[in-house]
Structure formats: structure tokens, C-alpha cells
Amino acid sequence: xxxxxxxxxxxxxxKDFTVRRKVGRLRRTxxxxxxxxxxxxxxxxxxxxxxxxxxxxxxxxxxxxxxxVLTPSxxxxxxxxxxxxxxxxVLARRIGVVFGQRSQLWWDLPLAESxxxxxxxxxxxxxxxAARLTACRSLLDLDSFVDTPVRQLSLGxxxxxxxxxxxxxxxxxxxxxxxTIGLDVLSKQAVRGFLASLAARGDTTVVLTTHDLADIEKxxxxxxxIDHGRVVHDGTLEELHAAYRSKRRVVVDLDAPWPTDLVLPxxxxxxxxxxxxxxxxxxxGATAGDVVARLAQAVPxxxxxxxxxxxxxxxxxxxxxxxxxxxx
Amino acid sequence: xxxxxxQLLAAQVRSQTQYRVSFAIDLVGxxxxxxxxxxxxxxxxxxxxxxxxxxxxxxxxxxxVAAAAFPIADLAVGNVEKLRVxxxxxxxxxxxxxxxxxxxxxxxxxxxxxxxxxVLQGCAIYVVALVAAPVQxxxxxxxxVVFAPLAxxxxxxxxxxxxxxxxxxxxxxxxxxxxxxxxxxxxxxYPMTVFGGLFxxxxxxxxxxxxxxxxxxxxxxxxxxxxxxxxxxxxxSPLTGLLVxxxxxxxxxxxxxxxxxxxx
Numbered sequence: 001x002x003x004x005x006x007x008x009x010x011x012x013x014x015k016d017f018t019v020r021r022k023v024g025r026l027r028r029t030x031x032x033x034x035x036x037x038x039x040x041x042x043x044x045x046x047x048x049x050x051x052x053x054x055x056x057x058x059x060x061x062x063x064x065x066x067x068x069v070l071t072p073s074x075x076x077x078x079x080x081x082x083x084x085x086x087x088x089x090v091l092a093r094r095i096g097v098v099f100g101q102r103s104q105l106w107w108d109l110p111l112a113e114s115x116x117x118x119x120x121x122x123x124x125x126x127x128x129x130a131a132r133l134t135a136c137r138s139l140l141d142l143d144s145f146v147d148t149p150v151r152q153l154s155l156g157x158x159x160x161x162x163x164x165x166x167x168x169x170x171x172x173x174x175x176x177x178x179x180t181i182g183l184d185v186l187s188k189q190a191v192r193g194f195l196a197s198l199a200a201r202g203d204t205t206v207v208l209t210t211h212d213l214a215d216i217e218k219x220x221x222x223x224x225x226i227d228h229g230r231v232v233h234d235g236t237l238e239e240l241h242a243a244y245r246s247k248r249r250v251v252v253d254l255d256a257p258w259p260t261d262l263v264l265p266x267x268x269x270x271x272x273x274x275x276x277x278x279x280x281x282x283x284x285g286a287t288a289g290d291v292v293a294r295l296a297q298a299v300p301x302x303x304x305x306x307x308x309x310x311x312x313x314x315x316x317x318x319x320x321x322x323x324x325x326x327x328x
Numbered sequence: 329x330x331x332x333x334x335q336l337l338a339a340q341v342r343s344q345t346q347y348r349v350s351f352a353i354d355l356v357g358x359x360x361x362x363x364x365x366x367x368x369x370x371x372x373x374x375x376x377x378x379x380x381x382x383x384x385x386x387x388x389x390x391x392x393v394a395a396a397a398f399p400i401a402d403l404a405v406g407n408v409e410k411l412r413v414x415x416x417x418x419x420x421x422x423x424x425x426x427x428x429x430x431x432x433x434x435x436x437x438x439x440x441x442x443x444x445x446x447v448l449q450g451c452a453i454y455v456v457a458l459v460a461a462p463v464q465x466x467x468x469x470x471x472x473v474v475f476a477p478l479a480x481x482x483x484x485x486x487x488x489x490x491x492x493x494x495x496x497x498x499x500x501x502x503x504x505x506x507x508x509x510x511x512x513x514x515x516x517x518y519p520m521t522v523f524g525g526l527f528x529x530x531x532x533x534x535x536x537x538x539x540x541x542x543x544x545x546x547x548x549x550x551x552x553x554x555x556x557x558x559x560x561x562x563x564x565s566p567l568t569g570l571l572v573x574x575x576x577x578x579x580x581x582x583x584x585x586x587x588x589x590x591x592x
Contacts (some may be wrong), residue, residue, distance in 0.1 A: 018590065064589050069424045073583045085585070092427035104422050108343035120335040121426055 007080060007173055007205045007231065008043040008066060014074035014229075015061050021055075035061040037229030045172075046202040048140060048195070051209045058229040059209040063175050066207070067097050068229030080172050082131045093122055094167030099177045103158065104165050109159045112146040122169035129168055136164040139194050140268045154186025163194060173205045174198070180212050192218050213308070225314075240259065244317045245311030247282040250291055255300035261299050332428055335434040344441070355442045380521030381554055385461045388517060389548065392457030394517040397480025399446035405485045408503065421589055423473040431470035431580055432490065451477075464550035468563070475566050476544040480516070482569035483540050485514055486576035493576075496583035508535075516540035521554055528552035535556075539568040 017034040020028050036058040038146075042048050052061050065077060068084035068091050077084060080094045097104070105114040119129045135141055140160040145153060153161065159179060166174060176256040180188045188307065196219060199203055210216060216237060222238055225233040233240050240246075249270065257276030258269075266286025271278050281291060288306050295301065344351055367392075379387045423433050454477060463469065491505025496522060502553040512531070515523075520532040520542045530540035538557070546553055547562035 023500065062558065064421070067425060069421050069589055070587065088424065089427045089429070092425060097425050102418060104337055104420055106343065108341060112340065113342075117335055118341050120332045121428060123427075129424065 002134050005045055006042045007045045008078075008207070009049075010039055010041045010066075010075065010077040012075035013039045013041075013072055013077050015058075015065060015070060017211075034073075036065070036072075036226075039226065039229070039231055040075075041224060041231070043205060043207065045198075046122070047201040047222060048206040048220055050216045050223045051206065051207055051226070052216065057226045059226060061175055063097075063207070063209065067095060067175055068092070071244070088169075090144040092163075093169060094172045096169070096171035096174045097112040097177075097279050098159075098162045098166045098175070098179050099183070101178070103150065103162065105158070105161055107151045108149055110147045110149055111142070112151070114150060115146075116163070118165055118168050120176060124169050125183050128170065130170050132170060132240060133164070133292070139197065140164060140185060140190060143190055156183050156190070158193060159183060159187065160194075163191065167198075171204065173207070173326050176206065176208045178209055178211065178231050180210060180215055181322070188214070195219055223312075240314055241309060246317075248288065248309055249285060249307040250281045250283065250288050250302055251305050251307065252281070252292070252295060253277060253303040257304050259298060264291055268313060273275060283285055333432055333436050335431065336385045336428075340352075340437060340439050341441055347496050350392060351442070353396050354440075357447070360444055369445050380519040382493055382521070384458075384547055386545070389457040389461040389463070390519060390545045391517045392461075392542045393480055394478050395450040395547060396447075396477035397450075397516075397540060398449040398513045399443060400477065400481035401448050401484035401488060403440075403443040405435050406443065406480065406509075407440060407487045407511075408434050408488055408492040410434070411492040412499060415495045415587065416499050417590055420587060424557050424584075424587070430584060431577075460567050461502035463547065468547050471561065472544055472547055476541070476548075479544075479565040479569035480540040481495035482573050483536065483565075484509065484513065486569070486572040490577040490579050493580050493583040494588045496588075512537055514540070518542075528555075536572060539565040 005308065008314060014034060016032050016034050019033050020032045021031060023029050035056075039058070039062060051059055051062065061070065063229055065072050066084060069090035079091060081092070082091045084091055096133050105111065108116065109117075115129075115133060117123075120280065124281055133273065137146070138205070140163060142160060142164060145157050145161075148157075163179070179195075180191055183191065189253070192215060195206065195208070199206060199219065205243045208215065221236060223233065223235065223237055225240065235243075250267070254277050258272050258279050260272075260276075263287070264281065267281045267283050270280040270282050281295075283291065292304060378384075382390075408431070411420070414423065414434075420430075421428050423437075426433060458473065463473075487508050488505075491508055494505060512535070515531050516537045520538050523532065532542070539561075543553070543557065543562045544565050549560075552559055553562070555566055
């Protein structure tokens with residue numbers, strides 16, 4: 001581990017892929033695409049980092065380089081003081097990985113058998129393994145399905161199994177690639193609650209990629225946003241919203257058509273739909289309460305909802321920002 | 329603590345027994361195919377004339393070494409050809425995330441117990457050939473008789489691994505590696521004298537298939553190579569097997585560096 005206590009350290013990390021493309025009937029050209037284009041990061045021990053960005057931004061590619069699956073095309077990296085690809089098997093014992101769309105479990109075997117196989121694969125002392133498994137069984141509520149073959153588990157059950165599998169060898173760093181993708185609300189809550197309790201213990205560093213705003217809001221103190229393989233933001237969620245002036249929105253259903261001349265201080269009209277019976281207002285300084293109170297004086301309200309700014313909107317703004325370098 | 333590879337192997341066998349019917353069909357299929365191989369041998373047994381300057385029973389011994397060597401390689405590492413499926417689906421990620429050798433895991437992950445039968449049948453053909461052929465027994469020959477099929481298995485194993493490794497660059501490599509494995513098995517089973525000039529130079533000596541069966545059998549029969557290869561080469565198959573295995577291992581390591589891990 002480096003002197004300043006960083007568990008993960010990358011400098012100008014790059015991964016290029018060659019893409020062959022058909023041009024005309026027979027000719028083909030080669031294009032070099034940088035999936036990750038100079039990412040420099042430092043993650044301290046015990047930190048829970050949200051690594052976000054749109055599809056194809058380079059999130060998974062970065063994670064695969066950090067875990068020793070992909071060989072970087074350039075730059076340097078160290079994880080737990082090791083260089084991932086050359087020291088892959090040593091590193092594998094110190095990290096846990098959950099890739100949402102790739103199972104680490106044995107498809108045809110009961111979950112419990114996958115767990116005991118992993119004990120042998122990672123050479124974990126029986127007592128440590130048993131203690132960790134007991135903790136996970138109660139925290140993630142595994143008891144009802146540990147004896148079911150993995151192929152028969154629901155996605156939520158499988159994900160809880162994957163998390164357990166990733167933690168049985170007591171990793172220093174946990175990498176999670178979209179761990180809540182496709183899960184129902186209850187399973188998402190179970191996974192989030194578990195990760196929050198893991199982060200609270202402070203001895204496991206977690207790097208999480210997600211598209212889920214709630215994951216980010218509930219879990220991540222620090223966010224790294226990447227787009228086109230480059231870091232475009234590194235800081236807290238509040239800093240991100242402040243930097244890109246995200247707005248909360250109020251959507252109101254009215255009993256009478258929207259009076260087009262109505263002016264609400266501190267809010268602006270974004271859309272008027274349904275012949276004027278539904279209006280979306282963006283809050284620009286005023287509180288939702290103020291705006292609704294003023295509006296109710298002018299027009300009878302039927303229903304309303306407040307929408308929190310979405311991370312996708314923020315990212316959409318990041319694309320549009322001229323400071324973001326783009327490569328094509 | 330038990331060896332992790334053995335544990336993975338046992339898990340694979342347990343997984344396979346979950347699909348009993350398909351296991352039974354596989355077993356029947358491979359038995360029928362080996363039966364056809366035996367017919368080929370029976371035909372050779374009946375050859376009275378000569379094949380490339382060798383009698384039927386001498387050729388039978390060449391067939392025998394290849395017949396014993398190939399299924400051993402197929403049992404041990406034949407399932408690495410599944411690599412292209414893992415590369416295509418990205419499942420190879422899971423292999424690289426475990427603290428074990430990637431090649432070692434691949435070998436045990438798809439271990440096919442039904443292939444044990446083919447090893448036994450191949451060895452039976454070899455034993456019959458050893459009895460039938462005019463072997464010039466001596467201590468070095470006896471040692472060679474034991475090591476030749478193992479060296480051949482190492483040779484074929486290396487070709488299986490090298491052929492599978494191509495998938496890291498070329499996912500649609502399809503059956504091309506089979507030309508060198510199954511095709512190579514057939515080339516190795518005949519006297520090199522039956523092949524034409526360029527083909528012989530390329531496959532027999534360039535790629536080394538002559539070392540699997542032809543050259544060691546010459547030593548067992550106490551004959552020199554009619555094509556003029558130095559006599560000492562007849563004893564070299566364990567060395568060439570080892571060399572080819574090391575080269576295949578290096579090729580594999582290079583291949584892993586080029587793994588692209590498709591998908592998210």
C-alpha cells in the first residue's frame with residue numbers, strides 16, 4: 001500500500017480497443033477507440049466510491065483493469081499495492097468482485113455448495129469462512145434459498161448470493177458493477193442496506209458503478225463521473241448538483257387550463273401538457289411549498305408530485321458542457 | 329485443505345450428473361464413434377502389402393501410439409476448446425477473478441468424465457499393436473513404449489491449448505483448431521512416407537507430428553527412417569513434447585493479455 005494510505009491508485013490509465021469496421025463491400029478500416037482515456041484516481045482505505053457515467057463511458061473497462069481481467073494499454077495502476085495483471089492471483093485473494101450481469105456462482109449447484117467451493121478456491125480457514133457466512137446469512141436473509149441450485153434463484157436472491165460469495169474471503173476492496181440492476185425494490189433495499197453496513201465498518205473499500213440515483217444518494221459520499229473515458233467530476237453529489245445547477249421539478253395536475261400569463265417567482269415553466277391541465281415547473285430558488293401555495297391561489301390543483309434531480313440529467317448536462325473533451 | 333482444482337473438478341462432475349439423460353446420450357455417442365475407430369484398425373490389421381514401405385502390423389503400432397496419446401490429451405485439456413464460448417460470452421472474466429491459474433481452471437471446469445472410456449479403448453489398441461508388431465524389445469525400448477504415448481499426449485495437449493488461444497484474437501475461430509488437433513491425430517497415425525513432399529515437410533517435421541508416433545515407433549521396431557532423419561531423433565519425442573508444451577504455455581500467456589472481455 002502506498003504511503004498516503006491509498007488502496008487504489010491509478011495514473012493516466014488507458015485502454016484502447018481496435019474496432020474493425022466494414023467500409024464498402026470488401027474494404028475494412030481499423031479504428032482505435034479509447035474506452036478509458038487517462039483516468040487518474042486515488043481511493044483511500046474504507047472509502048465508498050460511486051463510479052458513474054452513461055453506458056459505454058468506460059466504467060466496466062476501468063473496473064476490469066483494476067481487477068486484473070483486462071491489461072491496460074497505458075498508464076499505471078496499483079490495487080492493494082499490487083499491479084493487477086502480473087499479480088492477478090495474489091490480488092484475487094484481496095479483492096471481491098460482483099459484476100451484475102456475470103455470475104461468479106456455479107449455475108447447477110446449490111448456493112451453499114458454491115460457498116463451500118469458494119472456501120477451497122480462496123483457501124480460507126474454515127472458522128473465518130463460517131463466521132463470515134453466518135454474518136451474511138443473517139444480514140442478507142439467505143436461509144430460505146441456500147439449498148436451491150443457482151439457476152433456479154430469482155435475480156434478487158442470486159445477487160444476494162453473489163455479494164456473499166464476493167465477501168467470504170474477507171477482501172480489502174470490493175468492486176461492484178451495477179449490483180442493483182434489474183432488482184425489485186425490496187432486493188435493492190436489502191443490497192443497499194448491506195453495503196451501507198459494510199461501509200460503516202470502515203475496513204472494506206468499496207467501488208460501485210450504478211445507474212441508480214438512489215444507490216448514489218444513499219451510499220456514496222464521493223462520486224467520480226466519467227464520460228468518453230475521462231473523469232469529468234470527482235467530488236460529492238452536492239458538489240455535482242451545484243456545479244451543474246440541477247433543478248428539482250414540480251409536476252401539477254390542474255382542474256382548469258394553465259393560465260399562460262401566470263408568473264411564479266423562483267420557478268419556470270418547462271412543459272405544458274394535456275391541453276394545459278398538466279404543467280411541469282422547474283424550481284429556480286423558490287421552495288416547492290412556495291410555488292405550490294402561489295399556484296393554488298391562481299388555479300385549483302388536483303394532484304402534484306415533486307421530482308428530485310436525476311443523475312441522468314446531470315450527466316446529460318455534462319455531455320453538453322463545452323469543457324468536456326470528446327474524441328471520435 | 330483439499331486441492332482447489334480437485335474441488336472444482338468434483339463440482340463439475342456433480343453438475344454434469346444433474347443432466348443424466350444428456351450424459352447417457354454422450355456416453356453412447358462416444359462409444360459408437362470409438363467403435364468406428366476400431367473398424368479402421370481392423371482394416372489395417374488385414375493389410376498384407378505395405379503402406380509407405382511399412383507392413384500392416386508396423387503401421388498398426390503407429391496407429392496405436394496415436395490412439396493412446398490423443399484421448400489422454402483430449403481428456404486432460406481437450407475442453408480448453410470451450411474457451412471461445414467463454415470469451416464470446418465474457419464468462420472468462422469469472423475465471424480471471426479467481427486466485428487460480430486460468431488454464432488450470434479451464435481444464436477442470438469442463439472436465440468430461442465420459443472421455444475416460446476413450447483413453448481405455450486407445451490404450452487397448454496400443455497394447456494389441458505392441459503384441460502384434462515386431463517390436464525389438466530392450467530396456468530403452470521398454471521405457472520408450474511407456475513414454476511415447478505420454479509425450480504424444482503432451483504434444484496434442486499443446487496443440488489443443490494453442491488452438492484455443494487463437495480465440496483471444498479471433499472469436500470466430502470456429503473449428504479451425506480442429507484441423508490441427510483431430511487432423512493432426514490422423515497425420516500422426518500414418519508412416520510419414522505416405523505423404524507428399526511439401527505436406528510432409530510442413531506437418532511431419534515443421535509442426536513436429538512425426539515425433540508423436542512415427543519416429544518413436546521406428547525406434548521400437550529397430551528401423552532407421554527411410555526418409556533419412558538422424559536415428560537420435562527417434563528418441564526425442566519427450567523433449568519435443570515438452571518444448572511444444574512450453575511454447576503453447578507462452579502463447580496462452582500472450583493471449584490472455586489480449587482478452588477483450590466483451591460486454592459490460
